[in-house]
Amino acid sequence: MFTGIIQGIAKVIDIKKIDTCYIYVMHFPNVLLTGLNLGASVANNGCCLTVTNIEKNYVSFMLIKETLNLTNLGELKIGDMVNIERAAKLSDEIGGHLMSGHIVTTATISKIKNSINNKEVWFELLDKKQMKYILHKGFIGIDGISLTVSNIYNKGLCVNLIPETLKRTSLGMKTIADKVNIEIDSYTQAIIKTVESFLSQTNISMLTKNTFN
Structure with a gap:
């Protein structure tokens, strides 16, 4: 981990x-x-x-x-x-969020907006099906960096990078069209899949009940 x-x-x-x-x-x-x-x-x-x-x-x-x-x-x-x-040790501080190192898709940088002490970076996901697991203010892993999603749209997401993140990682070197690795927060993914499964079973149960009654 x-x-x-x-x-x-x-x-x-x-x-x-x-x-x-x-x-x-x-x-x-x-x-x-x-x-x-x-x-x-x-x-x-x-x-x-x-x-x-x-x-x-x-x-x-x-x-x-x-x-x-x-x-x-x-x-x-x-x-x-x-x-x-x-790899993290049991005694380590969890400064970001727990990540597995399993990349689910990549994304390309579509827009960069610079301002004082902040860089706003927009990413477009290659696999759009992963967007349902990305939530506003939720966690996401980008090139191994634990970040908070500041905004989302139908094709991707936006994050805000502070100077320390830009200095300590390779994201400060990235430009438009560069590709990054994406890891979805596993807890968010598990919750959404559980809810989807529950709703699917509920719909099947209601359909069966209505069909035979």
């Missing part, structure tokens, strides 16, 4: 293709290396990946085709910066 609080930014140093998979090599800052072991789970732009190799500050991850197709990691180039969060 993760908290949506980015702990550092890593640079893509190398990308190697091995059969149908790719090995991504990242340069980690020292603060992210303490206690890092092979097999550890690390969120890269919000996507949970497994550490496959560690050599000094160089940390490697293996990405399969499904991950490359579903996330923005398949579009990374050498020199790009990636948001990094180590």
Whole structure:
């Protein structure tokens, strides 16, 4: 599990293709290396990946085709910066909201509005079916960052970014048409699915009752 609080930014140093998979090599800052072991789970732009190799500050991850197709990691180039969060410990403060590292879709930046101490960013989701799980003032994970939805429309959503978020994450480097990873808040998703299931069963029950009475 993760908290949506980015702990550092890593640079893509190398990308190697091995059969149908790719090995991504990242340069980690020292603060992210303490206690890092092979097999550890690390969120890269919000996507949970497994550490496959560690050599000094160089940390490697293996990405399969499904991950490359579903996330923005398949579009990374050498020199790009990636948001990094180590897996949460039981003693950690939950500064954002609990996240699984499972990306459900991507979104592209459709509009950016700058003002004093605030950047308003609008995103258009690739999979519009996910919009029913996105609520005004609800949680959402964008490239691994726990954010609050400030506005929604039929195709996507808007968030407001403060200077600290822009400084500590890669979102400050993003421009129009750039792609980001989206993780839906699992609790919101569970509640909506439960309500939908209940309403569906209720409608079936009422239809059956009216048909045979």
